[in-house]
Amino acid sequence: MSVLKTENATMRFGGVVAVENLNLQLEKGEIVAIIGPNGAGKTTAFNMITGVYTPTEGKIFVAAKEDEETLIDITGRRPDRITSLGIARTFQNIRLFGQMTVLENVLLASHLRLKSKFFGAVIGWPHYHKEEKQMRIHAMELLERVGLAEFWDEQATSLPYGKQRRLEIARALATEPSILLLDEPAAGMNPKETLELTEFVRNIRDEFQLSILLIEHHMQIVMDISDRIYVLDFGKTIASGTPAEIQANERVIDAYLGVADDD
Amino acid sequence: MxxxxxxxxxxxxxxxxxxxxxxxxxxxxxxxxxxxxxxxxxxxxxxLGTYEIRILRLCGVYSIAALSMNLVNGFTGQFSLGQAGFMAMGAYVTSLLIIPAAQKAAIYYVHPIVPWLKDVQIPFLFALLIGGLVSALCAFLIGFPVLRLRGDYLAIATLGFSEIIRIILTNAIPVTNGSLGLKNIPNTANLWWTTIVTAVVIIFLLRMMKTSYGRAFKAIRDDDIAAEAMGISLFKHKMIAFVIGGFLAGISGGLLGSVVGAITPNYFRFTLAYEILLIVVLGGMGSITGSVIGACIVTIAKEKLRFLDAGMNLGFVKIPPIDGMRMLVFSLLLMIIILFYRRGLFGSREFSWNGLFRIIRRIGAWFGRLFRRRGHPEGGADA
Structure with missing residues (x-):
């Protein structure tokens, strides 16, 4: 049962075809990786799914939260609407809210589930206080989960790089997603953090019942973690399959993985 | 802890x-x-004499105007320069609603006033609120096209709409008395009025910025792409900030009319928007305290520096009286701020008693050290 599906999604920028006929499927509970050389269109694919770009052609479907059998066409919807349908993402170049604290960053992501209206919140209706309280408890639980609870009052951008990545994940989780898109989660992490990341991603998938789509250049992580892999090259999907199949695929080796240099 | x-x-x-x-x-x-x-x-x-009190009342008026601009520019990060237009709207609506019928006949001596406005006179508070609401409505209507723009484009578009409002006010002669403006506006907005309204606005904004909506505004300022990816509707939140900003600007315009007693459309040219922007930048983008203190500094300085306009004899050179000479000081001030205090006097910080005590303690410690170093190498007063 797929929770996310793209049908011939194509993105053109003028004459350049950034992504061509992407047919991607994400099953419930799966971890799927998109790999490929720089400029292959991986992030563009993410941007199409999350609504930053509207695909030039093709369609994108996501399973409804309440009823996973029905697929909703999200092609061309606004990013915030898509997020409220349960797709959350992190960014390749970390995008935290710099002038806000760690806790505020996570709280912000619960805003889309807030039911109180503007004036109710400013006047301070009891209902708003209740919601704010729940948001704070939930946010602290998430921070606890990613091991950042003790830094809650610090400015988000003052954290070291690896922690900022984890904060981005906590923030994405606060939107209560069913699908999580991770754009190069291991970039800039040290070897120890990289090792922990595999375990961490698996754990949050189980804990929050997520399906995860990730872009990653770190092959060890990709091969360890993914159930399936899509390989893009110049916007075209050149291969897809299990890690073992991908590692054996001639075209992928030519385009991206390369051959071990034994001399 | x-x-x-x-x-x-x-x-x-x-x-x-x-x-x-x-x-x-x-x-x-x-x-x-x-x-x-x-x-x-x-x-x-x-x-204080009436002159000083008038300056203090203007401080309140400009504080509200600056807070309104700070909400949109400093807190939500949308570079909007439309405040002068919204102030004009508020000033005209409020004034027209509080000028007594007898006065109106005298004011509209060239062209008679439209009949439906002739006998209207309502209490100041309601007139002020209606002025604010009409400005908010203007902001709402203008917001639809302009809030899709960003950065400089938004600034130009809002400035343009502000000028359009002013030109409409100049030409809707049967309603607004055209470029002759309105005078004999009742002087209801005394120091109590301006101070209490300012206080209410400050409390409202402080509360608002602490709510989830306040966080959403700040998130849009910090990174709108990330904010949208986290499910924040950019348009809705920009619109809320813009409409509240319009409302507050309208209120400050309404008070302004009552404080100065006479308004013309020319009072609300884009230079007024720049003046308010100067206050916001001086005080600090994103600081409520900064806007209030900035407004007081600029308003008081503008009055106290009037002697510069009168011309000077520096002994070796004589400067003839030039109107607007004092504005040079503000240009210099702005340059100094941008060079040395890029984030304004307060940055995005707010006043707090704890902060004040911390500063006092630090100054005390500094004096203590100074004292020890000078006179008594051993011991001496310890702060």
Missing amino acids: NQLENRNAYMGLAGRMSKKRRRNVTLTIVFLMLLGAFIYCASKGFV
Whole structure:
């Protein structure tokens, strides 16, 4: 049962075809990786799914939260609407809210589930206080989960790089997603953090019942973690399959993985 | 910090009445009482003359205008310069609603006023609110096309709409009396009015920025792409900020009309928007305290520097009287701020009693060190 599906999604920028006929499927509970050389269109694919770009052609479907059998066409919807349908993402170049604290960053992501209206919140209706309280408890639980609870009052951008990545994940989780898109989660992490990341991603998938789509250049992580892999090259999907199949695929080796240099 | 205190802190609750908090509450009450006593004495004419009181009333008016601009520019990060137009709207609506019928006949001597406005006269508070609401409505309508723009484009578009409002006011002669403007506006907005309205606006904004909506505004300012990816509807939140900003600008315009007594469309040219922008940048983008203090500094300085306009004899060179000479000082001030205090006097910080005490302690310690170094190498007063 797929929770996310793209049908011939194509993105053109003028004459350049950034992504061509992407047919991607994400099953419930799966971890799927998109790999490929720089400029292959991986992030563009993410941007199409999350609504930053509207695909030039093709369609994108996501399973409804309440009823996973029905697929909703999200092609061309606004990013915030898509997020409220349960797709959350992190960014390749970390995008935290710099002038806000760690806790505020996570709280912000619960805003889309807030039911109180503007004036109710400013006047301070009891209902708003209740919601704010729940948001704070939930946010602290998430921070606890990613091991950042003790830094809650610090400015988000003052954290070291690896922690900022984890904060981005906590923030994405606060939107209560069913699908999580991770754009190069291991970039800039040290070897120890990289090792922990595999375990961490698996754990949050189980804990929050997520399906995860990730872009990653770190092959060890990709091969360890993914159930399936899509390989893009110049916007075209050149291969897809299990890690073992991908590692054996001639075209992928030519385009991206390369051959071990034994001399 | 023990666990309970930590929990209270991240839950956003003020701890139990700790010693510090009790002190701060006391200080706030004392401050408000002193302020009240001061306004009382001032309005009875004990301490200040009418001229000084008028300046203080203008401080309040400009504070609200600056806060309105700061909400949109400083807190939500949308570079909008439309405040002058919204102020004009508020000023005209409020003034037309409070000028007595007898006065209206005298004001509209060239072209008679439209009949439906002739006999309208309502209490000041309602007139002020209606002025604010009409401005908010203008902001709402203008917001639809312009809030899709960003950065400089938004600034130009809002500036343009502000000029359009002014030109409409100039040409809708049967309603607004055209470029002759309105005069004999009742002088209802005394120091009590301006101070209390300013206080209400400050409390409203402080509360608002603490809510989830306030966080959403700040998130849009910090990174709109990330904010949208986290499910924040950019348009909706920009619109809320823009409409509230329009409302506050309208209120400040309404007060302005009543304080100065006479308004013309020319008062609300784009130079007024720049003046308010100067206040916001001087005080600090994203600081409520900064806007209020910036407004007081600029308003008072503008009056106190009037002698510069009168011409000077520096001994070796004579400067003839030039109108607007004092504005040179503000240009210099702005340059100095941009060179040395890029984030304004307050940055995005706010006033707090704890912060004040910290500064006092630091100055005390500094003096202590100075004293020791100078006179008594051993011992001496320790701060």
